[in-house]
Amino acid sequence: MRWKLKPETNPEITSKLAKELGIEYTLAKLLVQRDIETFDDAKNFFRPNLINLHNPYLMKDMDKAVYRIEQAINNNENILVYGDYDVDGTTAVSLMASYLKKIHPNIATYIPDRYDEGYGVSYKGIDFAEDNNFSLIIALDCGIKAIDKVAYANKKGIDFIICDHHRPGDKIPEAVAILNPKQIDCEYPYKELCGCGVGFKLVQALATNRNETINDLVEYLDLVATAIAADIVPITGENRILAYFGLQVINENPRIGIKAMIHQIKKDRLTITDVVFILAPRINAAGRIKHGNYAVELLTEVDFDTAIKLASEIENNNNDRKDLDKNITAEALQQILENKEHENYSTVVYQKSWHKGVIGIVASRLIETYYKPTLVFTKSGNKLAASARSIKGFDIYEALVKCSELIEQFGGHKYAAGLTLKEENYQNFKNKFEEVVKNSLPEELRTPEIKIDAEINLSEITPKFYRIINQLAPFGPQNMKPVFMSSGLRDNGYGKKVGIDENHLKLSIFEGTNQTTYNAIGFNMGKKHALIQQGNSFKATYCIEENHWNGYTSLQLLLKDLKKEEN
Known part of the structure; x- marks a missing residue:
């Protein structure tokens, strides 16, 4: 381990803040490290307030999104709420569907099958919308790269509203509205919302349009806090306010589905760490082992006895996930040793029989052992699919950009990504990725800090x-x-x-x-x-x-x- 003591930034400001707050110098130093330098900053930090959330209409295309949804409600159109199969996606779908069902009867949800359709917007999902007369799809936690899919929907007369937080590419889909604070021309003040957070801002805008206040939306914050925790986004600014109040809801008055999960684990009060390591893996397990629909069913259920049954099924899924994760990790570690690859700058492993639902977890496990940018591949249809995980300070998304000529499809963040490629390109990709990492990973980052x-x-x-x-x-x-x-x-x-x-x-x-x-x-x-x-x-x-x-x-x-x- 490399020990790195954070430098003293501004002793004068720290001393002044310690005196104003009546606290020890060390505690004031912790605040200054978090850019909290005045009494008012500290007051807002220690006492988060929902009134400090930003106006949702500051987000680019928010007015267009609200107008199109209100138009769909007035015209009695069918609306399909579509989202990814992970925690961020399923909580976002549950949030959006729960809210819209209160104001419009024609709402349905769609989660793509992890194995049949893969990540993001799928042609199969659009065909489902056409077959069932849906004229508007609200995509959550996905869609920013779905240029061809949205074009396909447009030809069928189906409109798209995209709520995403992943990094946009050079081109964006031709949707009715794209809500993504990471767009270069979006002036929304806070850029680090998760997918469920972006969905919440759309709900907030709809509520504002209907003369509802932020207090009317507190019941949805358990879902937002769960997504913030699971998606490992910064707990700063708006995310911290949403997580703070969302945790209160989880501990005091959670929705029935979350209450059923807490009932199973028999824990009194949950911290954000408990959400990451207890709630999130269970929600994720549905999409990994069976189907993400089960998570949405649980999170939108209103009958406690039914929720208990669903939570019990998901608990079984989670136990299956743990067994798969343990066995595949052992096989991957064996493969690394047999191929004498533990001295490489990166870890890339492949076994066609590995369960696609747990390869992301396995990648994280391998980093615990070897601490390198890691990809775990498995067979998916006629292609190979991988989950990528990175180490602190290394942008794995940018590394994949440099290998893009060998990749069919990819997307993600600095520290986590997913990709597919043709089987015949695997070895060339593996060699290229190792070369990219070797040439761009500073030596000091190879040791955990x-x-x-x-x-x-x-x-x-x-x-x-x-x-x-x-x-x-x-x-x-x-x-x-x-x-x-x-x-x-x-x-x-x-x-x-x-x-x-x-x-x-x-x-x-x-x-x-x-x-x-x-x-x-x-x-x-x-x-x-x-x-x-x-x-x-x-x-x-x-x-x-x-x-x-x-x-x-x-x-x-x-x-x-x-x-x-x-x-």
């Missing part, structure tokens, strides 16, 4: 200190849980390896001459046990968390890494 917010003394860690840190939540990209570093640490002699395989490290540490001890846990850090033995001095990076045990709550350090103290 821990960004440290501040160096502190253990004595600074108090219940009040932790309470204020907790108010920075919800945490996520660009608002990560603070990571601290402390030096001159020693274990009190009771440090030990724990867990069935002794993979983890449990310590009780103190600093310098201060004999106050702090409990610490380091998952998968059992190998570092020797560092802390015999009174050795060491330094640590860690987050602070609450530990609940036998009805007693205490603060503990969640270790990120340990290093021997340098003389």
Whole structure:
């Protein structure tokens, strides 16, 4: 691990802010790192308010989208709500359909089959719309690259409204309206909405048009928060407000489908991390194992008993997904070793029998082992399909652009993408991708980095200190849980390896001459046990968390890494 301490940006502003807020310098420093430099900035940050959401009509084409939907309602047209099969897509479809059904009876949903149709807008979906007399399709979390598909729909007299957040290409589809803040000529102030977030802005605009207020839309924010968490978008600005209030809805008054999932996992209060690792994989599992329709059914269900049955089925899907993920990861790791490819700059693996629904998860697992830009391929029809995942600082989308002559189709973000190619191009693509990564990946990025917010003394860690840190939540990209570093640490002699395989490290540490001890846990850090033995001095990076045990709550350090103290 590379440890990188964030530089001190502006000590004067930090000191002034600490004084105005009556908090420790370190806490003010955390705020300044997040571009919160004044009392008013801090007030807005610590007390998010829905009135600070932007006017949806600032988004390019919003007026056209609202006009076309109102026209469809007035003309009693059939509207098809179409979305991707992942969490962002299924929550967006559930949100849009739930709202529109309140004001118009002729609403249906469509999720493409991951295996039969693949990602995004499909010809099959447009044919379905034509066969069932739908004259308007609202596409969510997809569509920005669907130039040919939208042209095909236009010939059939079917209009498209596209709500997407993926990076646009040089050309955009000829749709009635395209809502995507990442368009160069879109002046919407916040660019990092997820697909469900863009859908929510359309609902907000429709609601405004009908004299409804933002308070009338709070019930939909559990879906928006789930999508924000699952799609790993920045938790800044508008996303932070939506996630903050969405988490409140999840914990206090969630929709029936989410309530049924929480009932299954038997957890009291969910954090944004719980949404990422507990709710999102279950919603995703429907599209990975069976069909994304099951997720939409669950998220739009209004009867609790029916929702419990659906949630139970999805739980089974998730267990199947876990088994597939574990087995395919083991096979992929074996393939890398057999082909002696672990020294490569990239990881590219292929097995025709691998389940297409879990190759993205497997790519992430391989990065945990080898920490390289990774692609996992499987057979999909008469082509190969891959999920791509990247490492911090490396733009995998741009790397794929440089290999585009060998690719049939691709799309995605800086850190995650999907693609298809002809089987005969696989080896040439693999060689080209390795060459691109080798020539464009800086050497220092090949080692995982821990960004440290501040160096502190253990004595600074108090219940009040932790309470204020907790108010920075919800945490996520660009608002990560603070990571601290402390030096001159020693274990009190009771440090030990724990867990069935002794993979983890449990310590009780103190600093310098201060004999106050702090409990610490380091998952998968059992190998570092020797560092802390015999009174050795060491330094640590860690987050602070609450530990609940036998009805007693205490603060503990969640270790990120340990290093021997340098003389």
